[in-house]
Amino acid sequence: MSVRVKTQPLTAEAFAPFGDVIEASGSVDKLINQGRCERYHNRAKLDFVDGEAGISIFKSEVFSLPLSIEMMERHPEGSQAFLPLSDKPFLVVVAPDEGGKPGAPLAFITQPGQGVNYHRGVWHGVLTPLHEPGLFAVVDRIGTGPNLEEHWFTEEVILHE
């Protein structure tokens, strides 16, 4: 048995149950720098238990579609934001929780200028850039103690265009 999941363009609306799309969209919140810069203010729900926000860099191998994924994970202690240091699309895989396991996965493809913030405890796939350089700034929990749950699928999950 295998499950096939068709990728879709990432939109804030479709992603809302899982987290925030971080992008220059909607109304500008403030014009700064003598009108030369638009500020879209506080666009991600950062949420950390027993820890605080920090900025790290992730440098990942590159993946391509169709892609078979074996595992999804979640972080019970904190939200996790991925901000691409390039204008290249990446793949964002999330699932609702169903009794402590991921339910049916959804797969999104980002557009240039989009980052994502997974809300605390949301099931998601590992980082899957689709193009070089696979480089991201990550805003997540800096703290001690375990903060990772993994679910390994017993059936094949294939993401496709």
Next chain:
Amino acid sequence: MSVRVKTQPLTAEAFAPFGDVIEASGSVDKLINQGRCERYHNRAKLDFVDGEAGISIFKSEVFSLPLSIEMMERHPEGSQAFLPLSDKPFLVVVAPDEGGKPGAPLAFITQPGQGVNYHRGVWHGVLTPLHEPGLFAVVDRIGTGPNLEEHWFTEEVILHE
């Protein structure tokens, strides 16, 4: 009278008195995702008074060299990190404090994959991308109350290659 400042490549060492260069450099702190991703952990000193970290998007006009700057600013209540959502270089201008005013400015040009974090209270220029799309994720203080000091130069400050 005018002051001319020659730009230099951004390095962590030269920038250290002012903040952090956020990049995939030095030793990898952790291999994650079954060895497919490198984590460079907690590479910026986030520091907020009476507020907390948030992620905003800045979309700025584009500038070019030589560039005359009229003002520098600082944020007494918090650090401020700029993470480019592209691989395009941007200009980073900082100055040491001299009696409550910026001293001699330094100007750096970033390389692809570099972000910066201005430490709390450091004098810096406004956001000056050198190429489209001028789009950045910004991690700075979300809080109430004033958090901006400006210094307007009485002499011309020209940044050049």
